[in-house]
Amino acid sequence: MIAIIKYNAGNIKSVQNALSRLGAESVVTDDHNTILNADKVIFPGVGEAGSAMVYLQERGMDxxxxxxxxxxxxxxxxxxxxxxxxxxxxTNCLNIFDVKVRKFPPTDIVPHMGWNTIYDLKGEIFKNCVDHEDVYFLHSYYADLCMNTSATCTYILPFSAALQKDNFFATQFHPEKSADIGDQILKSFIEL
Structure with a gap:
């Protein structure tokens, strides 16, 4: 069972639908025991960092x-x-990855919305993917490149399209909205 963390942020239903399409059972929950006992955990989100962190902290989810x-x-x-x-x-965040999140430079092309190419793929969730495939993004803030960068994208500047450290994986893009490559990434995560 995969626990999808419920924390007052959007896109939960699209993640759950993608998992169902791949044959994986999931539950949307903020129950600590359910999350700790799940086989895997997904932390989705569309929203604003400050209010999301307050919500997590008030419930001990951080x-x-x-x-x-x-x-x-x-x-x-x-x-x-x-x-x-x-x-x-x-906003001070969870600090799982020691990297800052910055706003893209002010231009008339922010937010970064739509399909863009990822490259320099590393790590288990990309094991069946090849460099230079397109995935779906929608964001105005980005994580700098760092030692935990497992995929890079360039939009205005290069940034961390994905991060990995130990059992923690993260994507700035939406695998649940990224067609075949997104399904492959989710499948690789499910199979970990």
Whole structure:
């Protein structure tokens, strides 16, 4: 069973639908025991970093998430909240990845929305993927490149399209909306 963390952030239903399409059972929950006993955990999100972190902290979810030892996947805002700090609302985050989240330079082409290419793929969730495939993004903030970068994308500047450290995986893009490559990434995560 895969636990999808419920924390007042969007895109949960699309993640659950993608898992169902791949034959994986999931439950949307904020129950600590259910999350700790799940085979895997997904931390999705579309929203604003500051209010999301307040919601997590009020429920002790910030401490719970850092204690998880099973495969864990953060998506979009989920990835950003796994970083050390976000410029969005000047927010201290979970600090699973020691990297800052910054706003793209002010231009008329933010947010980064639509399909873009990822490259320099590393790690288990990309084992059946090849460099230079397109995935779906929708974000105005990005994680810098760092030692935990497992996929890179360039939009205005190069940034971490994915991160990995120990059992923690994260994607800035939405695998649940990224067609065949997204399904392959989710399948690789399910099979961990």
């Amino acid at each position: 401490i719970l998430i850092k204690s998880i030892t099973r495969p864990f996947l953060g998506i979009c805002l989920g990835q950003q909240l796994m970083c050390s700090h976000s410029e969005e609302g000047n």
